[in-house]
Amino acid sequence: GDSVTQMEGPVTLSEEAFLTINCTYTATGYPSLFWYVQYPGEGLQLLLKATKADDKGSNKGFEATYRKETTSFHLEKGSVQVSDSAVYFCALSDRVSSGGYQKVTFGTGTKLQVIP
Amino acid sequence: EAQVTQNPRYLITVTGKKLTVTCSQNMNHEYMSWYRQDPGLGLRQIYYSMNVEVTDKGDVPEGYKVSRKEKRNFPLILESPSPNQTSLYFCASSPTQGIPGQPQHFGDGTRLSIL
Numbered sequence: 001g002d003s004v005t006q007m008e009g010p011v012t013l014s015e016e017a018f019l020t021i022n023c024t025y026t027a028t029g030y031p032s033l034f035w036y037v038q039y040p041g042e043g044l045q046l047l048l049k050a051t052k053a054d055d056k057g058s059n060k061g062f063e064a065t066y067r068k069e070t071t072s073f074h075l076e077k078g079s080v081q082v083s084d085s086a087v088y089f090c091a092l093s094d095r096v097s098s099g100g101y102q103k104v105t106f107g108t109g110t111k112l113q114v115i116p
Numbered sequence: 117e118a119q120v121t122q123n124p125r126y127l128i129t130v131t132g133k134k135l136t137v138t139c140s141q142n143m144n145h146e147y148m149s150w151y152r153q154d155p156g157l158g159l160r161q162i163y164y165s166m167n168v169e170v171t172d173k174g175d176v177p178e179g180y181k182v183s184r185k186e187k188r189n190f191p192l193i194l195e196s197p198s199p200n201q202t203s204l205y206f207c208a209s210s211p212t213q214g215i216p217g218q219p220q221h222f223g224d225g226t227r228l229s230i231l
Binding site for chain 1: 120145149151156157158159160161166206208213214215216217218219220221222223224225
């Protein structure tokens with residue numbers, strides 16, 4: 001079945017540092033890829049997405065590029081802020097062969113802590 | 117405001133005492149889903165619903181029930197809760213799951229503790 005693997009955390013960075021959170025996937029079809037962010041005490045929010053190879057999703061200074069050849073969707077930000085401290089989830093949606101819908105598979109999440 | 121609302125946000129209860137976690141969305145979404153979040157395991161899908169009266173099992177359905185009698189509501193029922201169901205639960209919805217690239221909208225979560 002489909003799976004998503006993301007780097008284990010926690011990741012601790014100083015403010016203004018460069019961020020990379022790695023995400024790789026396996027899928028039987030041609031998935032859409034997502035990054036969600038979870039702030040403390042809240043639900044997940046969509047951060048960015050990409051639906052086809054070489055697409056770049058971007059939002060709030062974060063970006064990720066859909067790399068089909070390496071089955072990756074790494075999240076990057078050039079200069080992190082304390083307010084970026086959260087848990088980040090990589091996810092994919094892929095068509096289920098037995099039905100007509102898209103099943104979503106999540107990674108285990110990476111906790112980011114940014115210190116002043 | 118477009119939102120997914122879960123209640124209660126926190127609940128401490130005892131083994132065997134039936135409980136229901138409600139979920140309601142005001143976006144007219146067809147698709148709704150329940151997840152549980154556990155440390156080191158990420159989000160795992162419990163049940164989902166493609167539309168009214170259409171529900172199906174996710175990856176970890178044992179010990180849970182759902183119903184979808186109205187489009188906006190998708191309650192999660194634990195008939196006889198056990199301690200291994202202590203977890204953080206999320207309800208989510210999306211317009212439809214038949215189209216690639218549809219993101220999900222999440223509620224703020226319900227933290228259940230089963231003693």
